Amino acid sequence: MxxxxxxxxxxxxxxxxxxxxxxxxxxxxxxxxxxxxxxxxxxxxxxxxxxxxxxxxxxxxxxxxxxRGHGFGATTSYAPDGDAPVWRPRTRQADTRPRARSFGQPGGWRRERYLDLIREWAGRGVDLPDPYEPALVRSAPHEVRRLLADALAEEATARIVAELGMGFTVWHDVAADRRDPDVKLDHIVLGPSGLYAVLSEDFGAPVRTRRGELEGDAVVGSPVAQLVLAARGLGRAAKVKFSAAIVVLPDDDVIMAIEELGKVKGLPVVVVARSALATVLRRGVAGAREIGGNELFDVRTRLQQTVRFA
Missing domain, CATH: 1.10.287.110 (DnaJ domain)
Structure with missing residues (x-):
């Protein structure tokens, strides 16, 4: 809110x-x-x-x-590590807890698109000292604001999964189709409870579910079906099987904190409120296969060799 x-x-x-x-x-x-x-x-x-x-x-x-704003422009930084950028959330210096290993820049693809479009909308020659200034953001067209809203949603999810601990590995902003740069997975999360394709969304309005899909005045297209298709495509490329797909929404926009939708095209799907995400990732999803032992290392290696960032 x-x-x-x-x-x-x-x-x-x-x-x-x-x-x-x-x-x-x-x-x-x-x-x-x-x-x-x-x-x-x-x-x-x-x-x-x-x-x-x-x-x-x-x-x-x-x-x-x-x-002064709500931190629309506040993002998190990352530093190169080998061939892939490793994302690190901002933390207090005294916080030395082990964190999940994270690759890629959450929200980066959508932030770049937002900056291009907000400047295009403002017009040539117009000086925008702060493209994230709240009054400017709220006056922009809906499709521009939606890009920034989703970027912030991805960053919020990234902060949550970073706290899961060293038993988890996370990839953000993953290209899912080399032929289409607009097809991506917001996050891939690998841990003892399974391998998950995660979509972070902010529609700006309440969302409900019907027959395995999201519905609402602000919902466009078929987000769940698109998530599942992207996960299946990347899974084939990496020769891994996803355990489930997870849709993360703001707490105020869902009726239930955790709503399991059953299987969509053979993949279990769950819609979760942001505050319940860590619980789901730690305990797993009904019908999802757990990954442990040597298999976890094998899946991680296959993904590291396959993942490309959007």
């Missing part, structure tokens, strides 16, 4: 301009409370959003912090 390029801003929820005075802001807040209060026929979800918006911009300090 409020932290996605696709979501309404706190100012939008309260119905005021970003340069509204403190008095106008307070009046708008009280009005929106009356309009959305469940006891007067309002919508409970909207009532909660109004309260959350006031928490974010209701005081001078909170408003100043909010106006």
């Amino acid at each position: 409020f932290d996605s390029p696709l979501s309404a801003s706190a100012y939008d929820v309260l119905g005021v301009a970003v340069d509204a005075s403190d008095d106008d802001l307070r009046k708008a807040y009280r009005l929106r409370l009356r309009q959305t209060h469940p006891d007067t026929g309002g919508d409970a979800a909207q009532f909660v959003q109004v309260q959350r918006a006031w928490e974010l911009i209701g005081t001078a300090d909170a408003r100043a912090a909010y106006d």
Whole structure:
């Protein structure tokens, strides 16, 4: 809520301009409370959003912090390691816990596309000192904002899987079809519970499932089917079998934290809230085959020899 390029801003929820005075802001807040209060026929979800918006911009300090942005431009760095870039999340210096070994740059492909399109949309000769400035981002066309939203979703997933520990290996932004650069797997996660193809999405609206596929006002195409096809294609190239496919969505956009959809084209599929991802990856997916012992090392080697980054 409020932290996605696709979501309404706190100012939008309260119905005021970003340069509204403190008095106008307070009046708008009280009005929106009356309009959305469940006891007067309002919508409970909207009532909660109004309260959350006031928490974010209701005081001078909170408003100043909010106006500085939500970290749309904050990404994580990586350093070369052999032939592949190794991604490292930003951590506190005192944090010395072993982490999953990660390759590739999560969200990098979509961030590059976003930067190209935001500059094209702004127009030639227009100076964009900060292409991630919140007001600029929220004013851009939906397809541009969607690229950034998905990049942020991929980065959020990468931070979670990095915490799984040294028993896991992760590849980010993997090219799944050499003939089509737009076909990629957001993440491949290998660990004792299995080998997973992972899709990180932010549609900016609630999502439901029906007959093994995602549905919703903002859902375009067949994300689950495309994920499974990409996983099967890469699996054939690397001569490995994926255990399952996982779709990761923001917590606010799913009804159930973990929803197993059964098999799609022979591959088990599960839709998970972001906060439940680590649990699923550690315990595994129903119907998915575990990978252990020498097989785990063999699968890792095959993937290292096959994976190319988008």
